[in-house]
Amino acid sequence: MRFSTSVIAAAGLLSTANAAIKGFNYGANFNNNQAKTLVDFEYEFNAAKTLPGTNGWTSARLYTMIQHGTTNTVIEAIQAAINTKTTLLLGLWASAGQSNFDNEIIALKAAIAQFGTAFTDLVEGISVGSEDLYRITPTGIENMSGAGAQPQELINYVQQTRTAIRGTPLDGKPVGHVDTWTVYVNATNNDFISTLDFLGMDAYPYFQTTMANGVGSASQLFFDAYHQTLGAAQGKPVWVTETGWPVSGQTLNQAVPNADNARIYWEDVTCQLVADNINLWYYTLQDVQLGNPSPSFGIKPAGDLQAVQPLFDLSCPADANPRSSVLLPSATTSSCNCMGSSTSAGLPTTRLSAPAPTFTHTITVTRISSSSVSVPIPVSSSRAPAPVPPPNTPLPAPSSIVPVPMPVPAPSSRRSATPSVPTNISPGLQTPLIPPTLIVTVNKNSGSIIAGNGGTAQLSPFLSPVFAFDIGQEHRGKICNLVFYTPPARPFLDLGPIQIRIPGGIRVSLLSTTTAGLDNGLRVNLGPVDIRLNTGTQLGLSLSITPGNQYNVGSMPCPAGQRVAFQVDSLLGLTVDFFQMTSPPLGLFMVPV
Numbered sequence: 001m002r003f004s005t006s007v008i009a010a011a012g013l014l015s016t017a018n019a020a021i022k023g024f025n026y027g028a029n030f031n032n033n034q035a036k037t038l039v040d041f042e043y044e045f046n047a048a049k050t051l052p053g054t055n056g057w058t059s060a061r062l063y064t065m066i067q068h069g070t071t072n073t074v075i076e077a078i079q080a081a082i083n084t085k086t087t088l089l090l091g092l093w094a095s096a097g098q099s100n101f102d103n104e105i106i107a108l109k110a111a112i113a114q115f116g117t118a119f120t121d122l123v124e125g126i127s128v129g130s131e132d133l134y135r136i137t138p139t140g141i142e143n144m145s146g147a148g149a150q151p152q153e154l155i156n157y158v159q160q161t162r163t164a165i166r167g168t169p170l171d172g173k174p175v176g177h178v179d180t181w182t183v184y185v186n187a188t189n190n191d192f193i194s195t196l197d198f199l200g201m202d203a204y205p206y207f208q209t210t211m212a213n214g215v216g217s218a219s220q221l222f223f224d225a226y227h228q229t230l231g232a233a234q235g236k237p238v239w240v241t242e243t244g245w246p247v248s249g250q251t252l253n254q255a256v257p258n259a260d261n262a263r264i265y266w267e268d269v270t271c272q273l274v275a276d277n278i279n280l281w282y283y284t285l286q287d288v289q290l291g292n293p294s295p296s297f298g299i300k301p302a303g304d305l306q307a308v309q310p311l312f313d314l315s316c317p318a319d320a321n322p323r324s325s326v327l328l329p330s331a332t333t334s335s336c337n338c339m340g341s342s343t344s345a346g347l348p349t350t351r352l353s354a355p356a357p358t359f360t361h362t363i364t365v366t367r368i369s370s371s372s373v374s375v376p377i378p379v380s381s382s383r384a385p386a387p388v389p390p391p392n393t394p395l396p397a398p399s400s401i402v403p404v405p406m407p408v409p410a411p412s413s414r415r416s417a418t419p420s421v422p423t424n425i426s427p428g429l430q431t432p433l434i435p436p437t438l439i440v441t442v443n444k445n446s447g448s449i450i451a452g453n454g455g456t457a458q459l460s461p462f463l464s465p466v467f468a469f470d471i472g473q474e475h476r477g478k479i480c481n482l483v484f485y486t487p488p489a490r491p492f493l494d495l496g497p498i499q500i501r502i503p504g505g506i507r508v509s510l511l512s513t514t515t516a517g518l519d520n521g522l523r524v525n526l527g528p529v530d531i532r533l534n535t536g537t538q539l540g541l542s543l544s545i546t547p548g549n550q551y552n553v554g555s556m557p558c559p560a561g562q563r564v565a566f567q568v569d570s571l572l573g574l575t576v577d578f579f580q581m582t583s584p585p586l587g588l589f590m591v592p593v
């Protein structure tokens, strides 16, 4: 059994400091939402191997098996890992509902079929999910971290993953989960922990703002978290799947981001983990590609990744001694015989109305003027017949969208011990809000669906989300206001549900729907009806979308008993993705009055 070998290593009988896995986290896309391709992944994996003062940083943790922007094509990081002999902690995104998880499994199986053991020999483990349980906690909600998944749902996904790899060369690889340490010490999650082969722990003392979190205390905070996780791990190995100290950004409580402090953190935490032979995927190698995230955790600055020098010294002191107290349960090899911990079969699956994956922790929100500008409404596209309004729905007059600022919560509420979840952010907010039944992001030039039926919407010069609403009969006779909400900017927006990558505005159109195949425009099926893309009646536009606003798009008599659909187009380059959510409101809503 390999575990006994690890115990020996952990006990310090092997002198090599390189026995455990060392790697970095790798998102599927750059900050501007551009997908990383084979050459990008190869470039990053090779750069990690040649960091001055280090050796053996040859593992990659991924967040998804799916190539960014595709439905279920295998992520090109797999080929890059094979080409560069990089080992893999695979990730299956688990916060976007069953249909997205099905696509993760499809891509996983496709990778096994396509690459065989050239791929599977590199796999150190498979993580089902990433911070899904953190995002459903009060803190995760308070920080607007996006949709997560319930423990039972994750138990189902672990079972589905084990079933998918049974009888394949991945059979026997550890199947685990990645989450913040706070999740593992929450006893509600014990049943889920019992289904796992390993616990991937994310811990960032920088964000632990309710505690003394200066860099001098960071090692204490980190290893406290690690020990608490070990204590809750039911004997499973604990791998450090994300940690790091920012090189730039905002000071949080006593935590000052800069390269000097990142060096101190590296020495106190990273070097200690290496000395202790604990598997580690640091966050991160470089996070400033095609964007300017704040905080930034990258050890390399902007520029050609292989050419630029690290921002701080990465060597480890020769005298780092293993601390035996942290070793035994955590040190393990990648080839544990983990098949004993399967979950019971036949559990019901649940569906979350939830976002598709975003794989970076880093965004920049650019504040620009929130004044709306009136511009002429363009006539509808010439490629399709004139728009046909849904029956009984008089056309609203086109207008520019008037933003109404929403109050920003007092800073103190972010640090309260029991964070409150705002349910009614704007005093003037009319409730109830009708959320969309369906959100589908389409390539408006080709009509192909990029992401469908999750809670996520992507906007770029080429990508337009379509929001479909089913308006209940109870709203007959009322006026329905169409409102686009952006939550107030918060210090933690880098983990948040809205990522404004390039500023700009929006234009909202009421789409014509059809049940008959009569037009030559681009059609997308939205359940009971098809919609014709790019043919809508322009309702309103704003040349600037910024956090903390309510954009009143337009009003119409409520189309009671009908499905109506709206296309939102990017103006002036706006590139953003967001998770539609109701508390606080984010995205497009109908507000009946």
Ligand SMILES: *[C@@H]1O[C@H](CO)[C@@H](O)[C@H](O)[C@H]1NC(C)=O
Pocket (backbone or CB within 6 Å): 133, 136, 137, 138, 139, 150, 151, 186, 187, 188, 189
């Ligand atoms: C504990 O875990 C459950 C289930 O994951 C979650 O709903 C709950 O909010 C967590 N409690 C705290 C205080 O984080």
Ligand SMILES: *[C@@H]1O[C@H](CO)[C@@H](O)[C@H](O)[C@H]1NC(C)=O
Pocket (backbone or CB within 6 Å): 139, 142, 143, 207, 208, 209, 210, 413, 414, 415, 416, 419, 492, 495
């Ligand atoms: C989230 O919110 C909590 C409490 O409001 C705060 O202490 C913490 O620093 C925030 N940020 C993160 C990333 O957890």
